[in-house]
Amino acid sequence: MKNIVPLLFLLILCLKTNAKERKPPFKNTIYTAQVYNHVGIGLSIDSSTTWIDYNHVPANSPNQAYTFLEGTKSISLSISVPLREFRLYRYNIIADDSIWLKEAAKLSDRPVKTRYDDLLSFDIEKFNIEDKKLVVEVYKVGKRNQIVSAVIYNREIPKPKFFSMTAGLQVKTSKGVGVCFPFINKEIAFKIRDSATVLGLEVPMERTDVDFIYHVYLKNLVTGRSLLVGSSWQYQGLMDSLGAVPNMLINSVLFEQPGKYQIIIKPNLKSRGPFGTSAITPKKIAILSFTVLPSAPMFSQSELFLWIAGIAFTIGAIGFMLYKRRLLISEKKIQEEMKTSEIAQMRLESLRYQLNPHFLFNALSGIQNLINKNDVDQANRYLARFSRLTRSILESKNTISLEDELRILDDYLQMEQLRFGFKYTIEIGAGIDSANLEIPTMLLQPTVENAIKHGISDTEDGTIEVRVQKEERDLELQIIDNGKGYKTDQTTEGYGISLLKKRIGLLNKVYVASPLISTIESNTGKTVVSLRLTNWM
Numbered sequence: 001m002k003n004i005v006p007l008l009f010l011l012i013l014c015l016k017t018n019a020k021e022r023k024p025p026f027k028n029t030i031y032t033a034q035v036y037n038h039v040g041i042g043l044s045i046d047s048s049t050t051w052i053d054y055n056h057v058p059a060n061s062p063n064q065a066y067t068f069l070e071g072t073k074s075i076s077l078s079i080s081v082p083l084r085e086f087r088l089y090r091y092n093i094i095a096d097d098s099i100w101l102k103e104a105a106k107l108s109d110r111p112v113k114t115r116y117d118d119l120l121s122f123d124i125e126k127f128n129i130e131d132k133k134l135v136v137e138v139y140k141v142g143k144r145n146q147i148v149s150a151v152i153y154n155r156e157i158p159k160p161k162f163f164s165m166t167a168g169l170q171v172k173t174s175k176g177v178g179v180c181f182p183f184i185n186k187e188i189a190f191k192i193r194d195s196a197t198v199l200g201l202e203v204p205m206e207r208t209d210v211d212f213i214y215h216v217y218l219k220n221l222v223t224g225r226s227l228l229v230g231s232s233w234q235y236q237g238l239m240d241s242l243g244a245v246p247n248m249l250i251n252s253v254l255f256e257q258p259g260k261y262q263i264i265i266k267p268n269l270k271s272r273g274p275f276g277t278s279a280i281t282p283k284k285i286a287i288l289s290f291t292v293l294p295s296a297p298m299f300s301q302s303e304l305f306l307w308i309a310g311i312a313f314t315i316g317a318i319g320f321m322l323y324k325r326r327l328l329i330s331e332k333k334i335q336e337e338m339k340t341s342e343i344a345q346m347r348l349e350s351l352r353y354q355l356n357p358h359f360l361f362n363a364l365s366g367i368q369n370l371i372n373k374n375d376v377d378q379a380n381r382y383l384a385r386f387s388r389l390t391r392s393i394l395e396s397k398n399t400i401s402l403e404d405e406l407r408i409l410d411d412y413l414q415m416e417q418l419r420f421g422f423k424y425t426i427e428i429g430a431g432i433d434s435a436n437l438e439i440p441t442m443l444l445q446p447t448v449e450n451a452i453k454h455g456i457s458d459t460e461d462g463t464i465e466v467r468v469q470k471e472e473r474d475l476e477l478q479i480i481d482n483g484k485g486y487k488t489d490q491t492t493e494g495y496g497i498s499l500l501k502k503r504i505g506l507l508n509k510v511y512v513a514s515p516l517i518s519t520i521e522s523n524t525g526k527t528v529v530s531l532r533l534t535n536w537m
Contacts, residue, residue: 455483
């Protein structure tokens with residue numbers, strides 16, 4: 001008993017000591033509200049804070065970052081700038097977009113908090129932020145247009161709302177492509193193919209002051225799967241009294257199967273740091289339901305067989321004619337018209353690569369397979385894309401617009417997607433007029449086919465990305481896949497890569513002033529083939 005009493009005393013003393021040393025998670029914690037161009041903005045929060053999410057950067061605004069708070073009553077700010085130029089820096093603090101608490105204030109008038117390396121940190125005042133939005137702007141004298149700003153948002157996150165509780169259809173008719181809104185105050189139900197072809201669903205959202213935090217998801221109620229559509233809102237087309245309404249287009253490829261779907265809009269915010277609860281609640285989510293009705297088949301089974309027979313006969317006849325033409329070309333004519341022959345040889349090799357017996361067999365077998373399964377709808381889609389692709393690549397052109405080249409590539413990818421089940425994206429960068437920019441015909445397809453067959457054909461969740469970007473006066477084309485990869489220095493190459501190098505060599509003899517440069521980077525899980533058309537823009 002005498003030994004137990006001292007032990008109990010020590011245990012009680014330790015518990016009291018730990019209770020005194022335990023500190024709330026927000027005590028002396030500085031959260032980074034913004035770091036850009038050697039300027040940092042930090043903040044400390046008070047004990048009433050229930051959650052925080054910080055460093056949200058809107059698209060195309062790297063010099064601005066948002067911090068979202070809940071329950072906070074006051075914050076303390078700090079600003080860090082380069083030591084050598086700290087006297088040149090000024091800051092503004094604006095509350096609720098209209099009340100200027102500080103304007104062109106000098107950092108040198110504030111007390112120094114810390115110094116580390118070549119930066120100097122200053123303590124700024126403590127501010128009441130209860131139910132407020134506070135904007136902190138930092139800039140250097142003479143460079144007012146290079147403002148670094150942090151937005152501290154302590155208001156209730158707005159609940160997203162669909163504009164007029166509807167969605168628009170992007171449709172293609174004989175007159176062109178347009179957007180219509182036929183479902184205002186009605187149930188949203190439509191067919192992908194009817195009097196017009198539905199290309200996508202345009203989702204308009206009521207404007208908020210933080211549109212960029214809202215993500216759009218598409219949920220298939222039949223399978224229960226949800227897919228992130230994106231968060232890049234467009235501001236064109238639909239208007240209200242204040243201007244353009246934020247909207248996002250959902251490609252019809254994502255909902256081409258008949259059934260019931262839901263469009264879900266919700267803010268992409270989650271608590272960070274020591275706070276363990278999420279900011280997302282069912283009250284902050286908007287849901288819009290729609291139904292895709294079955295479309296009538298494009299072709300009957302008898303028409304499908306006639307199409308297959310006609311296509312097979314046409315391809316065989318063209319192949320025989322090309323073979324005969326090649327035999328009749330004399331050596332003398334090759335020497336006299338070398339450039340013309342090289343261009344023709346590129347076209348022939350590209351065409352033969354597209355219509356080789358292995359590809360044709362797989363395509364016709366795929367259609368026959370779908371017919372045998374009585375899946376007429378899928379067979380119709382496969383055949384329509386195959387026939388469009390065949391017509392396009394049979395056109396005798398040396399060059400083609402970038403828009404048409406990507407359209408042909410899209411047809412090919414959609415057709416191969418039915419066989420291998422991968423995902424793909426085609427992205428065109430800013431400043432590229434794809435309708436009026438000409439490139440060599442069928443430049444991308446052999447590389448994409450190589451990526452499918454030798455990269456992702458045996459891969460689950462395979463993806464292919466096609467990117468088109470402008471680099472000063474050059475045009476950069478990239479094909480990226482997440483397949484198994486290969487060694488770029490191996491002596492034996494796939495036929496697609498070998499064909500690519502041979503075609504580039506021939507093209508560089510024709511386009512001497514604008515040579516094509518190809519590079520290949522391949523690792524397990526990622527292969528990037530880049531084609532740079534120099535001085536092409």
